[in-house]
Structure formats: C-alpha cells, structure tokens
Amino acid sequence: MSDIPATDARRYHHGDLSRALIDAARRLLEAEGQSALSLRAVAREAGVSPAAPYHHFKDKGELLDAVAQEGWTLLDAALVKAKAEAPDIHQALTELGVAYVCFARDNPALYRVMYDTAREKEALPERMQNGEDNSYSKVRDVLIEAGGDPNDSLDLELATSAAWCSAHGLAEMAGFKQFDHLKDACGGETAFFRAIFNHMGLAPRRR
Amino acid sequence: MSDIPATDARRYHHGDLSRALIDAARRLLEAEGQSALSLRAVAREAGVSPAAPYHHFKDKGELLDAVAQEGWTLLDAALVKAKAEAPDIHQALTELGVAYVCFARDNPALYRVMYDTAREKEALPERMQNGEDNSYSKVRDVLIEAGGDPNDSLDLELATSAAWCSAHGLAEMAGFKQFDHLKDACGGETAFFRAIFNHMGLAPRRR
DNA sequence: CAAGATATCTATGCGGCGTTAAGATAAAGT
C-alpha cells in the first residue's frame, strides 16, 4: 500500500529530521501497529536520540498530528480516484464509501491515528469542513450531481454528514470477526461493503 | 448519569477488591478521562498498592475488559428503555439509534474503552453477535416488526449491521465541533441525531 | 482452640515511556 522511505543520512545534523521522523513513525505504525508508536521508538527508528524530536515537534501529539495530516491527504487521494473511476453518478456515492472503507482496512493504524488526534482536539481537519475542493465537498458534490438540491444547504450538509458517519461506522466495524460470515455470504469483502451501503439509503432531498 | 460507589473499607483483606477496582476505574474514567486510566491510578483510587490488582486481573487489559462489560450492559439497558418508550414501531429504529448515540455522548470515555477492548480482540462481545435476547437482536427484532422479512436472514443481518454501523459512526462523529452549527440549525442535539438517521434510510427488504 | 495451608495484599525492582535541562557540535551570519 505504501512506500515510506527509509532514512540513511547519519551525520550529526540530519538535514531533514522532521520529514525522517514522520516517515519513521509511519513505518513503525505499519509494521508494529499503534501501540508500538512511542516517541522514543520513532527516534530510534530514525537513528537519533530520544530528545531529538523535541527540536522539531512540541510534543508527541504534534508529531502524531503531522502523521495524521498525511493520512488525510492519502484518504483524499483515494476518494478522488474512486470518483473518477465510478461508472455512473448514481453509483458514485457507494464507490466513495467503498474506497473510504478500503482505505481504513488497508491502513488500520494510520486511520486510527487520524481519528484519535481529531478526537483530541474535538475537530476534524479543515479538509473535512464544509468548503471548496476538500474531502467533504467531494461527497457533497456527488450528492448534488445525483439529484440533491444545491440550494437546500442544510439538507445537503445533513446528507453529506450522514454519508461520512456511515462510512466511518462501517470502517470501524468491518474489522470485527462478527462480520466474517457476512462477507462470505456476500461473496467477498467489497461486496459486503456495497451491500451494507445499499442498506443505508444515503440520499439528500431531491431537487 | 452514573452512581459509581466510592470504596471505604480499608482493612488488609479488602473484601471485594475486583468490584472496588472496577468501580474505581469507572470513577477515574468519568472524572479524568481515558488517558488518566492507568492501572496504578486505579489502585491508588481504590486505596491499595500498585501490585494488588494483579491478584484479581491478569493484566491491565483484563480489568478494562471488565469495565467494558459493564459498559455494554448499560448500553443494553438504554436500548431496552428506548424501545419501550418508542411511540410506534416505525419510529422505534430511530429512537434506538438516538438512545445509542446519547449513551456515547453521556459516557464518552466508557464508550471508547468498550470499542478499544473490542478492537484488541477484533470481536465485539457475544452480546453483539446474532443471537437471542441481546443488543443485536433488539435492533433486528425492531426491523422485523417494522416489516422486514424474518425468513431472509442474510438481508436482516445486513440491515441490522448497517444500522449498528450507522449509529456507531454518528456516535463517534457527534462530538466534533464541525457539527455544532448543524445541531443549532436542527434545533437541538437530539433533533440533529434524528435528522441524520432520517438521511440514512435504514431498512431491510420488505416481506 | 491451635496450627498449618491458602488467599490476599505490600515492598521492591526492572525496563520503557514522555518530557525537561544542560552541554556538545555543526552550520550560518558577520
């Protein structure tokens, strides 16, 4: 899924330690999971002393913020791709949802860091606010193209939020063993995702 | 929301330390939040030495399991109450959802522990499996009463799972500041919850 | 009731954590 560069330069002044730390963190996250992501372990992985990160990040939380940022960017890219590849506009919303859940499945630890840091500040990143050309707007635009009323902004926002909540809910649940037999019965994991989304009749009021 | 008894008995042999530890953990969780919930802090709160808990729980995880267990029981009770109070069967599903989200809002740290421990073992508690007279079945039964086909068990399970995912998704998101203005626009928090659930047209195939 | 067995708790210690403070070293500015 990812190619996080390994760091090599081992001179005293590193060159770009913040970058190297973020990469190290993502490498650790992918290889060992969230519980292994200590600041000291990140420093070790990057080949510096335990205190070195503090010259680039105020504390551990700020490093995690940076990691989460990259996560949101990756998720955004996955949604762009999904929309572009959707066969028609009425399936586009489901395909966005499937792409979302697949991202969470393929980057479980990163996905967790993204929402953990968001919960810490009780706010999703700006990218997720109602705005132009961000992740949130991608879902909203699909809803409009599929027949939503662009003038009923409250209803549109509710529909967009509902879609996001649904996708997040499924993303968090899909990993549980309870659903294994349903995945089989549906004929595969993504078929299961689609079936679940079909049961959540996500739509705005019509124009 | 809760009445977690404070422990007093301070004799050498405590009497019921496991009980006292669980209560202490829940008290800490409510007062200080999840990050303050260390095993040592729980022992302090219960008035025993840091190593005492190990005679009643294998490790910290097992204590959290016990706390989570109580959480699921409380959630179950909230759902029973919501179903009993629902005006008619077609609103019952939404009311279950609202009750679910309100539980998460009122017990944020506990709710988090519940899902964190579940994720650790990649499985929700048995209570959540397809079965008789558990939390899962409460949602499923409402879907049947509302017109779902009791014989199409795959579809029923998908619909039940979809409802649960949606509720969980909203529960996790509702705390974010992003939604404050929507809550206002809807005329209150629970009205917002209802509006979101309305946009997720949760239903099984008809009989 | 006495005495040994058992359950429960304390004391101590290990390594790892996040974070801070003080000192070393390399690069940049004058």
Added chain:
DNA sequence: ACTTTATCTTAACGCCGCATAGATATCTTG
C-alpha cells in the same frame, strides 16, 4: 575568524505495566 544560532546528545525525573518475594489475614482441619 569569531560569534551566533540551530541542531543534536547525555542525563535525569517521575510516571507506567509488570514480575518477584515476602508479609499478613482468613480459612481449614485437627
């Protein structure tokens, strides 16, 4: 060349989860 500044290291503090060994209270059996 010399100073200044940015960057990194070393060392230390108080927390943490957890393991071990020893103390103390209750239970069991005579």
